[in-house]
Amino acid sequence: MKLIYLHGVGDGDTSRSWLDALNASLVAQGMPAITPEDVIAPQYSDLLSTANSEASVPKPTAGGEKVDRSAERAEFIHRQIEAARVVGADPTVQSLGFPLPDFDPADAVLGALAKAMPDKWFADEIGQIRAYVYRKGLRGAVLSRVLDAIPQRGEVVILGHSLGSVVTVDLLSRLPVEVSVRRVITIGSPAHTKLFAVSRRELIGNFPYARTNSWLNFFSTHDPVTRARGLATVFADVQDFRVNIGHMGHSSAAYLGQPPVARAVGNAFHRSALTPSRTRRVTTALTDDTAALVLELHFQYAVAEAITDARVKARFTEAVRIRRAELVDHIWEADKTGQPLPRELHQLAEGETPKVPDYWSTAAMIEQLTILALSDLTAPFEIDIADSAFKALPPFAAQLGLAPGFGDTLAKTIRSFNDAIVKLGKAGVNWQRWAIAGAGVAVIAIAPIGLVALAPAGAAGAAAMTGGLAALGPGGMAGGLATIGGIAGTGAAITTAATVSGRRGAHRLTSEELLLAVAVAHAQKTLGHEFDDGLWSRASTAAAELSAQINTVEAISDPKARSVAAMNSELDVISNLVRFLEANELMPPDMPLIASL
Template sequence: MKLIYLHGVGDGDISQGWFKALNKSLAEEGMPTIDSSDVIAPKYSDLLSSMDSEESIPKVTVNGEKSDRSVERAQFVSRQIEAARAVGADPSVRSLGFPLPDFDAPDAALGAIAKAVPGWLFADEIKQIQAYVHRRGLRGAVLTRVLEAIPKRGEIVIVGHSLGSVVTVDVLSRLPRHVSVRRVVTIGSPANSGLFAVSRDELIGNFPYATTNSWLNFFSGQDPVTRGRGLASVFSDVQDFRVDIGVIGHGSTAYLRRKPVARAVGNAFHQSALTPRRTTKVTTALTDDTAALILELHFRYAVREAISDQKLKARFTEATRIKRQDLVAQIREADAAGVPIPRELHQLTEGTTPQVPNYWSTTSIIEQLTILAFSDLTTPFEIDIADCGFKALPIIAEQIGLTRTFGETLADAIRTFNGRMTKLAKPGTNWQKWAIAGAGVAVIAIAPIGLIALAPAGVAGAAAMTGGLAA
């Protein structure tokens, strides 16, 4: 196992302040430190400052044509969930940042950053960034040097800081075929900027899902280079975490002093797990509750499909990933306690999304979908998805073997119902949350016209919606 550190602009952190900060944080966490003999930190600042650095860009080594990319991606997402859980348990870490507009003129924006943080990012370092982006031969020289330093086989953990995170983006799809990445940890990454779109788009098309265990990205609201945002808005499979580095800044030392960042590096370096942890496979029959969990997961994916705004979709995708992460953790806890669980939930822990079971009658599926359409699927992230819950009904209806027309009819009935109830409710009252969250009231939609009535709920504390909508 080797730790690969890819530095940002400047001298390449020749004092190794990043490494000292990492080991200090690991020791404070009671985790084993990392020996310097296991660290590979290629220096390329001389190339960034030279006008003579010219090499061909190394070829991509990922061959997606010979593999099932959709299966590999699903397995990668499952591993991401497990990797993020240990980090996300720290209350000082928030996995969702806030959206900011991209720079209209990225090169000019670098100068604005330099002025905002005087003495930190100097003119020579700005030139290094611009040279890496605009000079193809220099980019090839940097990648060639980095790849020459990486072992030809075995497992590695990559930490990429600042421009080094962009080098990481370029390197991932060009690694030797017998090298697998136990974890990528990027810190202070500017790769969300349009300045690095070429590198980003190239990786998205060639991402090595099968040989990359997980990728966690840490950014700070006080870091002007990240612009207070992560990478999930441009590459949805990255797991973002927002951390507080204390002051306005960008240094690798400031990030690696944060225990969640050190933990992300340390537990990957010291634990062997390229494949997801499996459950015991002790099964039981599907129940109402577990069938509803699977339907809810599929409904979330249908809502995601219904969201047209790409930045909003990225944030909702992130929230859904975290929800799935929590569900998988609960399944594993139950399994470890010896509780038999349905086969479909075992599949979920292995990175496969089980199909929606043929479990409900037409009336019951209307009931389930009506509940989901009115449910707040974004708590506690406060993401406004507007009426995308209604828009998702035709999508999910088609997926579960009904027709798109059926879903559209149900959506129309629910909209009518919602409109009438909103008029009847007192100003400021959110009757949907009141009805669904356990106020002892069930809402009944009768027939396609959406006639409204209120009745006592059948189960105390968990109000249900029942539908008499004709097929």
């Protein structure tokens, strides 16, 4: 493993103050220092200052061919999220801008900076940037010297500062074919500006997804070179971090002294020595939510097998892998505190996939599978796999040891329910949208670090769900609702199933929750099992209460009030579900004639 350091303008950081700052921060965080022998820091400042430095620009060794690389990119995005989660973010960061215009071909901004910051920007350094951009032969000479210093095979971590980050952009697609990059870290980069558009276009067309594990970029609010902007606006595959290195800071030592930046380098460089292999094995009994998590994970794998489109399958597989990694990360956090966890979670943390437990009655299994088949299994990513979920049911049911034909009947029942609701309603039903809303998740979005899930007060009994895995051990939140917040979306179907079955309390079901509850009841009845015959009463009551509310609000509101339109839409869904319950005799046994009245 080698650390490749690509310097910025000036003398090329010959004092290696950057390495001293990096090692001081690594040691302070309990990580080993990086020895000078493991550093490759090619010097090219002499080329930037010489008028006759010329060489052909090396040809790319990656990309170029017109092939679909969506699978490679999906895997890369997964690694990006993993890298971001490990590094973490600086809690003192503030989102403040730096009002400078982009660099332009005339270098007007560079000249302005030279006057405003005479101690940091000198004419010869500005000349180096101009020369690298406008002299193709010089660009070739710099890249050739850097490539000559890099080994022909093995793993490297690349760290590029300032202009060195632009050299990194040019270098990535030209690395030897047997060199893999464990991580790219760019600091103080101006590569987002118009001045370096040619370099960006070349890399975007030849990005070596398969040979680059991850790319993290750090910029400071007060760095005049970055202008408080990252690279994600021009490189969709870069993960940006904002750090505070002080007023008008730009030096590589200032960046590398920041804990998140040092972690980005150290974690990649020392990865094998930092990864624990076993949890503390403090166990507790299996919980409802843990059992359902394991079931959901296995169902996700079954759905992946049922997807026939290779591109969709690749994206779905990566989404599942990301969600599993998010869960595993939270398990490790809980384990570090000594919190008792079910054995299945310890297995997940250690890289195993626990078996589906023999945990549910047949009627309860119908509930679980119906909700899973109608749930968004990839949030916060949006991938249409509804048909594949139906196709996965028969083989998955057989895998669970259920009776022959069970899965086929269940899949047909769910499809027939979907068709019936579509006919009753004004528009088709997007099952993934219904299910994720039914899970009580108001916001599921990808954040700079990991995944974030929040719930409305009505679903959780609080303004937002609590993070962590408190629900999985003794003394956790009732019913394990904190699980969903802790694992950030993984297991959304679990909350839905618990709500449908009444484990989350007796609050009035929303139209989304009611729709899923009716789907479960219909499936249970079709397969000859008991169902919740109180749904009809709850649905009818909900329709009556909502009608009264609409009548009150509509009388005074604007004619096209959005709130009234939303309530009318919900009433339409609930009314359709009431009609479906009546048409399919999903009512209490003492009301056999109600549908004909």
